Amino acid sequence: MTVSSNEIASIVQQTLQQYQPYRGFTFRSPSITVTGGHCVNQLGEVLNELGATHVLLVADKVVHQLGLTKGCETAITFAGLGLTVFSDVDGEPDSTLIAHGQTCLEQSNADFVLGIGGGSALDAAKAIAVIGDYRGPLTQLKVGGIASRRVGLGAIPTTAGTGSEVTDITVIKDITLDIKVPVKGPALVPDLALLDPALMLNVPAGITAATGIDTLTHAIESYVSRLSNPLSKAYAYHSIETLIKALPIAVGYGHDMDKRYDMAVAAYKAGLAFSNAGLGLTHAIAHQIGARYHLAHGVANAILLPYVMAFNALSCEAGYAEVANALGVSREGMTSREKCRAAILAVRQLVMDLGLPTSLTGVGMTESDFPQLAEQAMKDICLQGNPRQVTPSQIITLLKQVMGGQLPEGYC
Ligand SMILES: [Fe+2]
Structure with a gap:
């Protein structure tokens, strides 16, 4: 009797399912969390610990214009790391913005993507970091489509709400289909979450x-x-x-x-x-x-x-x-x-x-x-x-x- 490779795969799958842990769970969170007023000053130290050499800073346009990224930029350059700023995030991120971000990531040779801003900037940073060299339609990714990334990822929220600095999801609007695509996967959980309330004092x-x-x-x-x-x-x-x-x-x-x-x-x-x-x-x-x-x-x-x-x-x-x-x-x-x-x-x-x-x-x-x-x-x-x-x-x-x-x- 011969058994096809598909049948073997099916038997293995069924066996594995029998051994799924009852009431078990997996819990994912950032590997480093830094908090405190003005803790953005510790950014360079933490990025060194994470092995970053060149940072792509993905920022909300308004947050950048208000000068809220200055502390980050200073901490990064003071630590001797390379820095490229991408501050084009203006509203909810779409596939065009992410494509520009990807190009910026490639041209800068950055090995760490750091988002700063509200939920939109953090979503954009996460998408740019995980999509990497991918050039296909976003709809092919969707839920569970992202398991790994080749660059480090950090998030600094300037509003307290979405929790995007810790979550495994990002939402990007696909321009061609005019729909919002949720992309979910373990690789979307940032390596670093930095909570500095001094960045939030002027939120209306x-x-x-x-x-x-x-x-x-x-x-x-x-x-x-x-x-x-x-x-x-x-x-x-x-x-x-x-x-x-x-x-x-x-x-x-x-x-x-x-x-x-x-x-x-x-x-x-x-x-x-x-x-x-x-x-x-x-x-x-x-x-x-x-x-x-x-x-x-x-x-x-x-x-x-x-x-x-x-x-x-x-x-x-x-x-x-x-x-x-x-x-x-x-x-x-x-x-x-x-x-x-x-x-x-x-x-x-x-x-x-x-x-x-x-x-x-x-x-x-x-x-x-x-x-x-x-x-x-x-x-x-x-x-x-x-x-x-x-x-x-x-x-x-x-x-x-x-x-x-x-x-x-x-x-x-
Ligand atoms: Fe929500």
Whole structure:
């Protein structure tokens, strides 16, 4: 009897699957994290430790114009490393920008890509670093398409929100197809994350509020995600505890370095949590609404999160009760159901206190848009982690609630 190579491969695959660890998990994070006010001064030392000789600095255009990259540039050159600055990131990165970045990487012979700026600059840096010599369509890469890279990668966020400095994902718009392509893989986790709150002191209150609620959404969605693990839950829980104390003050008084530091760490921890545990229905819908109505990602999350929590409560009441503990709104003698309700109402109250909208009124949406939005949300990768199964008609019902600004009965 002869056995084909395909049959052998199939037998090996089945054998390996039998030995998948039960309840096991893999957790990825940057190998070096540096934090603290003005810690950007330590950059040269850390880059030397990582073996970098020439750095391609990928920066937001505005961040560069404001002079926020100066400290990095000085630290890099003072350490005797080569430096090339690519400061063309202006808004969400697309395939044209990434192609320019790739050319810049090749021509500079840089062996380390360092992103500095908001989520867009960090996403661009990550894409440039991992795509390397690749010249094919982005859609061929997609999820799981990137396992290795040939250059080092670092990230310095100037807003506290996306957690892109630690996550294994980047989103690039494919110009030819006019779609956003999420690219995900272990190689997208930076080697270095540097959190310097001094770079965040001048972020406007509105952006601080929206990016802060994005962080809260990462923490809450990953905490109750079906893909969560003990480490991701620990990071998520502590992110919520830190954020609830720091965010209102950071929005109200942006120059509070302590609270900016706390928010940077909260965003980092929430990023670690969701990068290793996934997200949920809030992000699945927010991605569709943000793209279609040009709504800032954090604002879309702020509007949706309490409604999605009320929907999910059926299957994760205990998880939200623990979230209530982290938010500091549970009291002795409360039942699990009461704590769950308290968590949802606390999130809604925080959104209102920060001056963010609580309904979709005024974004240009009509009920006739709902079926298509629901279908698109059902295909979003973030739905995999949601603790409750959902149908398109349930998403439509939820969108009607959000449109009217009324939480379901029992949460008013
Ligand atoms: Fe997000």
